[in-house]
Amino acid sequence: MPAMKTPGVYIVEKNAFPNSVVEVATAVPAFIGYTQKAENGDKSLLNKPWRITSMKEFERFFGGAPCPKFTIDDAPTLDIADVKVRTPGDSRGTGKVLNQKNAKFILYSSMRLFFQNGGGACYVVSVGDYDGDASGDGEGEIKADELRKGIAPLIKEPEPTMVVIPEAVCLADLKTCTSVQQAALLHCGNKMRNRVAILDIFDGHKDRQDPDGDCIAAFRDSLGINYLDFATAYYPWVNTTITADSDITFDFLSPEGKSALVDLLKVELKVAVTDDVPMEEPEPDADGNVGEAKPTKEGQVLLDNRASLAKELDGVIELKDAINKKISKRDDGSDPSLKGKSDASIELQVKAERALLNKTLMAVSPLYVQILKAISARLNLLPPAAAMAGVYTAVDTLRGVWKAPANVSLSSVSAPAVNITHDDQEDLNVTTQGKSINAIRSFIGEGTLVWGARTLDGNSLDWRYINVRRTMIMMEESIRLGTKAYxxxxxxxxxxxxxxxxxxxxxxxxxxxxxxxxxxxxxxxxxxxxxxxxxxxxxxxxxxxxxxxxxAVTRPAEFIEITFTQQMQKS
Known part of the structure; x- marks a missing residue:
């Protein structure tokens, strides 16, 4: 109240209404992983949570996609082969498998999957680049201790409500993967208690009857029992359409892989030229002698086409060698055709020549097309946690955080990696230890749906459902911040x-x-x-x-029972 010493009129305002509680954000995930770069101008963003709202912003601050390098190796059996190669005289052929030589950095693809499933504002913590260290040798690897260090900076950020670490399942073994996931549980359930962890299953692209073991049982055995009500897990991984087939070229092969490709193309050419063609038996002459068999009319056309194929394939190999020479000369500046050209124009020229080589290979070699499709399938196989973070955001926006994020289709997903039946899901959803795993299932005419909404604490009547936990977090945080004024x-x-x-x-x-x-x-x-x-x-x-x-938080109707009973005719 002002001091009344001078005669006059004094205005006094009084608040008529109390403070109000403002609902906090509920769908702000924090992603931890490796990026191409981590910088805002001259400022490093390494191990610093940075808020973004779109994929364009992600690329601005954290760069683009990694360039995986695959080798082409012999397959132990044809059953597990990615590519089948025919050899002369062998109708069955041999099998080849594609193995990624460098680390499987999947944060970039996971971010795209997040935004395509309804994602919005989120935080990104970059723990390193694709090179692995300052040497820039291109041989980076995913390390558990670096991923764990990326969790600590989130303590100072109150806004994130979810923690997602897609590359945890790309670690060398289950033990190191579990160490990262347990660190996420400790952060969510002990230190912060205002966010949940969305976990992936290590080897979640494999069936539970896989010879290597049951991935679900291994996950449950290794995770422990602490803070399970602050986490949820989804199985299996999903086949996506994030990486388009047109984005994949021979550049995705390592030097060893390219050499193996050339050898395979030569074998393919040899098969194409030496395979049997329709022949006609000649009539015997007057002395009863039979001449050599000659190709039929259709067979001759086939041989002519094969000769053309051989010429095309020779041209492909020559073009590949020319591009490699041009790249090496570009690097040492000895190519006279590149003198006076800017780096941008040189890159465009080399890119155009690479595109021509890729197009030619696809036109003349079915084997090459098989290899590209196999690489595409490998790159598009992703763990589902990032997609689920997007689903959480979309459901929260449309229905509210109290709506269970289930019975929702996944965008940019063609199919789950493993088909789960009604009986298969029984042990996933309800188990003696209570570690419920939410299923991602494919239904005829409906697509791929999320078919579960439980936390890992499935035996708890308080915290069985993830929407209950997240609703309570929202109310607790909102009321806590509202009463802070008092x-x-x-x-x-x-x-x-x-x-x-x-x-x-x-x-x-x-x-x-x-x-x-x-x-x-x-x-x-x-x-x-x-x-x-x-x-x-x-x-x-x-x-x-x-x-x-x-x-009294609303709970989902997980099981709907409809009872039918016949009655006597009444009229």
């Missing part, structure tokens, strides 16, 4: 009534939108505060103001 206010009845009415108004809004169950607000929630109700006189002397809030 810290150091008088601990008396006036403050108690103000806080109670503020919380009731907030919960009433949640109830009206369907987040709380009950025919009336009094059935949906209760708020208690006051001396003799939640506090003692000693609490007040110690400066403690206790508020007790009871809520």
């Amino acid at each position: 810290v150091f206010e008088a601990n008396n009845a006036q403050t108690w009534i103000t806080i109670k009415s503020m919380i009731r108004n907030f919960l009433t809004g949640i109830w009206k939108r369907g987040g709380l169950a009950g025919s009336t607000p009094d059935d949906a929630f209760s708020v208690y505060v006051g001396l003799g109700e939640t506090m003692t006189s000693e609490d007040i002397l110690e400066g403690i103001l206790r508020v007790s809030v009871l809520v």
Whole structure:
């Protein structure tokens, strides 16, 4: 109140309404992994949480996709071969498998999957680049300790509500993968308690009957029992359409892979030229002698085409050699045709020649097309956690955080890596240890759907469902921030009534939108505060103001039972 010393009119304003509780954001994931770069101008973003809202922003601050390098190796059996190669005189042929030589950096593809499934604002923590260290040798690797270090900076960021580490499943073995996932659980369930971890299954692209072992049983055995109500897991991995077939060229092969490709193309050419063609038996002459068999009319056309193929393939190999020479001369500056040209124009010229080589190979070699398709299938096989983070965002926006993120289709997903039946899901969803795994299933006419909404604490009636945990986090954080304004206010009845009415108004809004169950607000929630109700006189002397809030969070109808009974005819 102003000091009244000079005669006049003084204005006094009084607040008519108490503070209100503002609902906090519920769908802000934090992604941790490796990127091409991590910089904002001259400022490094390494191990610093950085907020983005689109894939364009991600590429601006963190760069583009990695360039995987595959080798072409002999397959132990034809059953597991990625490519089958025919050899002269062998109708069955031999099998080849594609193995990625460098580390499987999948954060970039996972971010694209996140945004294509409804993702919005998120945080990215880059823990390193594709080269692995400052040497820039291009032989980077994914390290568990670096991924764990990326979790710590999130302690200072209150906004993220989910933690996703897609590259944890790309580590060398289950043990190191589990160490990263346990660190995420510790962060979410112990240090912060305002966010959840979305976990992937190590080797989740394999069937549970795989000879290497049951990936679900291994995951459950290794994860432990701590903070399971702050995490959820999904199985299996998904086949996506993130990387287009047109984006894949021979550049995705390592030097050894390219050499193997040339050898295979020569074998393919030899088969094409020496395979049997339709022949006609000559008639014997007057002396009974039979001449050599000659190709039929159709056979001669086939031989002519094969000769053309051989010429084309020779041209392909010559073009490949020319490009390699041009690249080496470009690097040492000895190519006279490149003198005076800018780096950009040189890159365009080399890129055009590479595109021509790739197009020619695809036209003349079915084997090359098989190899590209096999590489595409490998790159498009992704763990589902990033997609689920996008689904959480979309569901929260359209329906609210209290809606279970299930019975929702996945975008940019062609099929789950493993087909799960009704019986298969029984052990995934309900198990003695309570570690429920949410299934991603394919349904005829509906596509690929998320078919589960449980946390890993499936035996808990309080925290069985992920939407219940996330709704409680939202209400707890919102009310905590709202009541922060009353810290150091008088601990008396006036403050108690103000806080109670503020919380009731907030919960009433949640109830009206369907987040709380009950025919009336009094059935949906209760708020208690006051001396003799939640506090003692000693609490007040110690400066403690206790508020007790009871809520009935809506739970999903996971099982719907319809009973049919025949009755007697009545008319």
